[in-house]
Amino acid sequence: xxxxxxxxxxxxxxxxxxxxxxxxxxxxxxxxxxxxxxxxxxxxxxxxxxxxxxxxxxxxxxxxxxxxxxxxxxxxxxxxxxxxxxxxxxxxxxxxxxx
Amino acid sequence: xxxxxxxxxxxxxxxxxxxxxxxxxxxxxxxxxxxxxxxxxxxxxxxxxxxxxxxxxxxxxxxxxxxxxxxxxxxxxxxxxxxxxxxxxxxxxxxxxxxxxxxxxxxxxxxxxxxxxxxxxxxxxxxxxxxxxxxxxxxxxxxxxx
Amino acid sequence: xxxxxxxxxxxxxxxxxxxxxxxxxxxxxxxxxxxxxxxxxxxxxxxxxxxxxxxxxxxxxxxxxxxxxxxxxxxxxxxxxxxxxxxxxxxxxxxxxxxxxxxxxxxxxxxxxxxxxxxxx
Numbered sequence: 001x002x003x004x005x006x007x008x009x010x011x012x013x014x015x016x017x018x019x020x021x022x023x024x025x026x027x028x029x030x031x032x033x034x035x036x037x038x039x040x041x042x043x044x045x046x047x048x049x050x051x052x053x054x055x056x057x058x059x060x061x062x063x064x065x066x067x068x069x070x071x072x073x074x075x076x077x078x079x080x081x082x083x084x085x086x087x088x089x090x091x092x093x094x095x096x097x098x099x
Numbered sequence: 100x101x102x103x104x105x106x107x108x109x110x111x112x113x114x115x116x117x118x119x120x121x122x123x124x125x126x127x128x129x130x131x132x133x134x135x136x137x138x139x140x141x142x143x144x145x146x147x148x149x150x151x152x153x154x155x156x157x158x159x160x161x162x163x164x165x166x167x168x169x170x171x172x173x174x175x176x177x178x179x180x181x182x183x184x185x186x187x188x189x190x191x192x193x194x195x196x197x198x199x200x201x202x203x204x205x206x207x208x209x210x211x212x213x214x215x216x217x218x219x220x221x222x223x224x225x226x227x228x229x230x231x232x233x234x235x236x237x238x239x240x241x242x243x244x245x
Numbered sequence: 246x247x248x249x250x251x252x253x254x255x256x257x258x259x260x261x262x263x264x265x266x267x268x269x270x271x272x273x274x275x276x277x278x279x280x281x282x283x284x285x286x287x288x289x290x291x292x293x294x295x296x297x298x299x300x301x302x303x304x305x306x307x308x309x310x311x312x313x314x315x316x317x318x319x320x321x322x323x324x325x326x327x328x329x330x331x332x333x334x335x336x337x338x339x340x341x342x343x344x345x346x347x348x349x350x351x352x353x354x355x356x357x358x359x360x361x362x363x364x365x366x
Contacts, residue, residue: 044248061104061105062240062261063241064260064261064264064347065257065261067240067241067244068243068350068354070244071354072248074244074358075247075354075358075361078362079247079361082361105264108268108272109271109275112274112275112277116278119278149279150279153269153285171268171272171275172272172275172276173276173278218278219278225277225329225333226274226277228336229271229333229336232267232337232340236267236340236343239347242348243350245351
């Protein structure tokens with residue numbers, strides 16, 4: 001009996017080339033980054049929430065996936081918070097400049 | 100109740116082995132019992148172990164229909180009585196002796212039971228070690244990110 | 246986005262595979278005394294598979310977990326072919342690998358968190 005266990009996180013050979021957002025307008029480029037960050041934070045949080053539910057229902061088996069997903073959610077959130085705070089600081093710096 | 104299927108597998112083995120050991124000690128305790136509730140000498144009891152299938156097919160389906168979950172492990176499917184004949188022993192002074200002075204003794208062989216007991220103990224210890232390993236692995240997983 | 250790194254996926258897939266292997270080994274040990282039981286063996290293969298993703302056929306590297314029943318003849322009367330010493334060695338081996346990899350991924354996550362929180366200080 002030979003079977004394929006398809007893991008939830010398959011290995012990918014990086015032959016996929018992501019097209020870069022070649023925007024000259026830094027403002028909208030930053031917007032894209034922000035959107036990505038927030039989406040990422042939300043998605044990782046949803047996965048972590050689903051994991052908690054599975055854990056409570058006793059339907060899960062491997063703990064490492066749950067722990068890793070929880071950490072990913074936390075890190076994604078930290079990243080969003082840090083980037084936001086630095087963006088705000090940069091903005092304040094600019095506003096403080098006397099012209 | 101553990102949510103880890105792996106712990107359930109080891110737990111089932113420990114339970115089954117414990118039942119086996121209990122049966123063996125009962126046999127040994129009754130090695131000279133000539134009167135039972137059903138009348139007649141004590142009959143040797145044996146446990147029948149059965150494998151519970153471990154299947155990884157379609158994890159999604161398994162979480163929906165819990166009754167068909169194939170989680171592996173082992174169970175005692177039944178406890179049977181041995182059909183081996185009773186052992187006639189010449190002992191005319193025994194209250195249960197027949198007209199020829201023979202008493203029918205239980206079909207329990209002490210050395211056979213002790214060999215069984217050693218095998219059961221070995222299995223129990225192996226599963227206990229497995230339990231500790233799985234427990235430690237779980238603890239390690241919980242430490243991810245700390 | 247930040248977790249698309251190949252290293253993460255390799256580590257996580259390996260942890261999944263090792264967990265499955267440990268489950269099979271545990272089942273073998275649990276059935277050490279079951280009459281007629283045949284042990285199962287787990288092997289890992291790195292395979293290239295074609296998968297459909299968003300309507301596009303892509304080739305991906307996948308970790309294949311192969312579970313085979315060991316049908317070899319056993320010298321035991323009850324037909325059980327579980328080699329208890331071998332199973333215990335495999336169990337410790339799997340445990341060691343799992344521990345190492347989980348600590349590895351833990352360190353990576355900690356490093357990410359450190360970099361995020363301490364850049365520009």
